[in-house]
Amino acid sequence: MSPRQPVPSRPHTSPATPAGGSVSRTLKLGLQQTTRQVEAVHGAISATAFGLLRRIPFVGLPVRIAEGIHDTIAGGVYAVARHGGGALLDVAASVEESALAPGAPTARRVGALRAALNAVAGDQLAARGNPLAIAMGVFCAGQRLPLDAGALAAMLADSFPARPAAALQRIVIFVHGFGCDENIWLGGSSADRVADSADTARAASATALDAADTEPGRQPGIDAGIGERLADDLGLTSLYLRYNSGLPIEDNGRALGELLETLVAAWPARRPEIVLIGHSAGGLVARCACEAVDDAGEWPRWPWQRQARMLICLATPHGGAPLEKVADLATQALGLSPLTASLGRSASERRRRIDALRRDLAEPRPGAATRGIACRLLGTSLADDVEHPLGEWLGDGVVSLSGATHHPAPGDVASRRIGGVGHFALLHDERVYQQVREWIAALPQKAAPKATRRPRKAPVAAPAGG
Incomplete structure (x- = not known):
């Protein structure tokens, strides 16, 4: 066999990025051209080295x-x-072009692409200060809530002019899972409505990465999501968290705790009750926030934790997920070659942090359920019969039944298993909604304070004899 010839560099004839084209597509072109050049040099060097060895x-x-x-x-x-990096840059380019184009499509599509990009590379985007990195925020009626007391009260009054003041006394915070954003909780029709002209104009601006911050509120008669239905049925206020799911879970849990402390301090109602509902990894984020202790190891870390009444985890992998085994095999395969070892080390480090967090949460120590926060766990299976061994093995396609309903700590803990529904479909399953509604409705109603006050001030003593 004749010695292998060095691999020549293949010409690349992709058209140049047009003026005004997206930065991400330009970066993709550069990545692919550079990778081909490096591959050609690598091929030439290895061909020479192997050719010499064959003569021995x-x-x-x-x-x-x-x-x-x-x-x-x-x-x-x-x-x-080439293709993996190019795919990520295609996602980034779609975000850019969708957000900046006049007459842009719904903000939900832009947000979904941005959320997926953050799931893959959110830690790197945040570390570099990239504007595509998602900043944590709380949304209501499709708008990011301001954390100033006056602006917050005005926004809520404008968004819900007919809602009774009592609805502000109970807040439900919805926390999405990995690779999603707050729109995962919305009903199909309500989530797909196109933004009004003001929102479209904002999406066309140079700072349109925040276009996903606006989404019109639900209209009567349109299919509603779980949060909207709970608000109507139980007379409460539903809020939705958006965060960078590419950051470590414990970091997001700590950031959520800090954000809720600021939000509650600015909330129009005094000492509102708080319920947190997390889907998938969002349940771990919410649980971390509820169980956080201060630097001295004392609970609570924040005053709002004493106002939290219930934590509901939907398909949350408290005990692990079957897909993690597949990820482990892929990580091990990456480590077999020096060429892919760095990718394997990166994946292993992320997995190590998740495992450490799960071991910490699995310890039989006082948790949310022993501190006055009721804990409710719901798992689903693709199999109709949740008692069948196949139902446990299948789980919801992502999380096993036992992984979703396992909780080591004693206290006010209850769980429910539902068959015939998958990991994401459960968010729009009627049985799931009815169970969540039943759990929240069973909470004893606390008497609302006679007066509200914002911002918080020390009470003023009445004049003597008054």
């Missing part, structure tokens, strides 16, 4: 075998770099 007596066959393995792995790694 008695090692020709082993060298050819090693060369074939090397070429297969190297080609795969460069293909992943």
Whole structure:
């Protein structure tokens, strides 16, 4: 067999990015061209090295075998770099173009792409101060809530002019899972409505990455999501968290705790009751916030934790998820070659942090359920019969039944298993809604304070004899 010839660089004839084209598409073009050049140089060097080794007596066959393995792995790694990196940049480009184009589509689509990008590279985006990194915020009626008392009261009054003041006494915070945003909780029709002209104009501005901050409120008669239905049925206020799911869960839990402390301090009603509902990894974020202790190891870390009445976790992997085993195998495969070892180390580090958090949460120590916060766990299975062994094995396609309903701590803990529904479909399943409604409705109503006050001030003593 004649020595292998160096791989020539292939010409790339993609058209140049047009003036005004997205930065991400330009970066994709540069990434692919650079990767091809590096691959060509790598091929030339390896061809020369293997060619010399083949001339050594008695090692020709082993060298050819090693060369074939090397070429297969190297080609795969460069293909992943080109196509994987290109796919991420395509996502970023779609966000840019959707947000900046006149007459942009719904803000929900922009937000979904941005949430997916943050799930993959959110930690790096945040570390570099990239504007695509999602800043944590609380939303209501499609608008990011201001944390100033006056502005917050005005926004709530404008958004819900007919809602009774009593609805402000109980807040339900919805926390989405990995790779999603707050729109995952909305009903189909209500989530797909196009923004009004003011929102479209904002989406066309140079700062339109916040276009997803606006989404019109639900209209009567249109399919509603779980939060909207709870607000109507139980007379409460539903709020939705948006956060960067690419950051560590414990960091997001701590940030949620700080945000809720600021929000409650500015809330128009005094000492509102708080219920947190988390889906998938969002349940772990909410649980971290509820169970956080201060620097001295004392609970609560924030005053709002004493106002939290219930934590509801929907398909939350308290005890692990089957897909993690697949991820482990992929991580191990990446570590087999020096060419992909850095990718494997990055994946292993993220998994290590998740495992450490789960071990910490699994310890039989005082948790939310022993501190006056009722804990409700709901798991689903794709199998109709949740008692069948297949139902446990299948789980909801992402999280197993036992993983979703396992809770080590004693206290006010209850769980429910529902069959015939998957990980995301459960958010719009009638049985799930009725169970969540039943759990919240069973909470004893606390007497509302006679007066509200914002901002908080020390009470003023009445004049003597008055």
